[in-house]
Amino acid sequence: MIKKLVSLLFTLLALAAVGYFYVTKQVEDYLTQPLGIETKQLFTVNAGTSLNSALTQMTRQEWITHSFAAKLVRRFHPELVQIKKGTYQVEPQSTLRDALNLLVSGKEHQFAITFVEGSRFNEWLAMLAHDEQLEHTLAGKSEAEIAQLLGVEQKKLEGLFLAETYHFTKGTSDLDILKRAHAKLEAILDSAWQQRQPDLPLKSPYEALILASIIEKETAVEEERTRVASVFVNRLNKRMRLQTDPTVIYGMGESYDGNIRRKDLRTATPYNTYVINGLPPTPIAMPGEASIAAALNPEQSAYLYFVASGNGGHVFSKSLTEHNRAVRAYLKQLRQQ
Template sequence: MLKKFITLCILVVIVAGAGVFYALNQVEAYVKQPLNVAEPTLVTIKSGTSFNALLHRFESNGWLESNEFSRLLRRIHPELTQLKAGTFEITPDHTLQQALLNLVNGQQVQFSITFVEGSTFKEWRALLNNAPHLKHVSQEMTEAEIAQALQLDKQKLEGLLLAETYHYTVGMTDLDIMKRASHQLNQVLNRYWDQRQEGLPLKDAYQALTLASIIEKETALATERPIVASVFVNRLKIGMRLQTDPTVIYGMGDKYQGNIRKRDLQTPTPYNTYTMYGLTPTPIAMVGEAAIAAAVNPDQTKYLYFVASGHGGHVFTKNLRDHNRAVQQYLKKLRARN
């Protein structure tokens, strides 16, 4: 009798063990199944969303095959249940386990927006207004109102935001991007201003930023920025007009249609450096770090002029005679192409 009882107990243990083993296998098969999504898909988890509600949502969307043992997932894999609120991306190569780990670790999907050196605040606003998954809270605000929101004591934001790539997550605002760009600009500008070359004809860091913006618009070549900076610094030191076309274009605003005429060069505006002395009252574009570096640490040269070489760069000269020759060479190359 005892032997039969012991045999029965052993059978019960074996059956129970087999049942547990089967259940564990079913749970592992459930959590390791690939998600049925055809392309990267965004999933937003609101604060307070329960684990079971999330699984039901995945199953209802057809991303996941239901399994009667899924209720055991919470006990077997408790590390997958502490969901973070936010917007996440699931991809066709994700298993349920991988997707849940991203949600638990708070690895929200990131987007990026790039502002190129030499772009204007007007162009920034257009890019921000069209940026996906970004809250557009500044569309109805004036430039002065945006500056106030950014806690800047300027009416114009030109030059006050650092041109580079910024990453953001769903729910961030366009003002958040601009605040970060403003903070980055201040950090970079102050660092370079503190390490500036001695004897510069610049009153403060804002003037250095203004000069950097003119450099930015004059050349896209990294090797040329310090040389272009030297030309403008040399001119400022001797009280010579900067005479740079980008300032004329900026001063013309919407009147600029792609060409500068002689009368445009002769028409005074607050930004026309052909008719005014010194720097423009504000920067004329957003800048990158390299242009700021060039503005406060220009090359030591005696150049006072430069003109396009016709090969993507510029020809730098020390006097008007040589400059005129360089201009004639450039015009000759243009005629040859036509």
């Protein structure tokens, strides 16, 4: 009798071992299955989503095949249970285990938005509004209201953000992007102001920012920035009007159609530097770090004028006679084209 009981016990233990091995093998096969995706895919885990819910979602999306083993993953692999809220980028050729490890890691996918140097605040707002990965909180708010949310004393926000690429996770707010861009601008402007040349005709960092925005719009040639800056600094020191076309264009607003006419140069606006003395009241674009540095450390020169060369750069002149000659050469080149 005892022998029969021992034999039965061994049989049951053997069956249990086989069963355990079988179930373990099924769970491992389930986790090692490759995902049915051919390109990178985004997968979002909402707040409160459980492991089983995530597996069900992947099954519905046909990333994985259904198996009874799905219900057993949490028991055999408790380290895969604590998946975290967020949006993740899943790579092709990943296994289900790879995907779950990613969800547990909390390493969300970083989206990116790029603002170009020389762009305007209204263009930034449009880009933010059209980015589907951001939380939109600024719709319908005026520039002054946005300034208040940012804690900025200026009611006009042109020029107050650093143009570059910003990375963010899904659900980041548009306001948060602006806060980061403003903080970066402030840090760079403050550092450049501390290292500025002495005796510049600039009373504040904000005036430096205004000048930097004009430099940004006048040239995209890196090696010209400090020379362009020197022209404007020289003119300010001599109390000459800046007479720079980008300020005229900015002052024209929506009426600008791609052309500046003589009457536009004579039409008074707060930004028309052919009419007003000194700097315009605000920046006219978002300057980059190089233009800020140029505004505060211009080249030492005697140049007072510059005109397009027709080859991407500019011709600089020390006198009006030289400048007029350069203008005639440029116009002749245009006619020949």
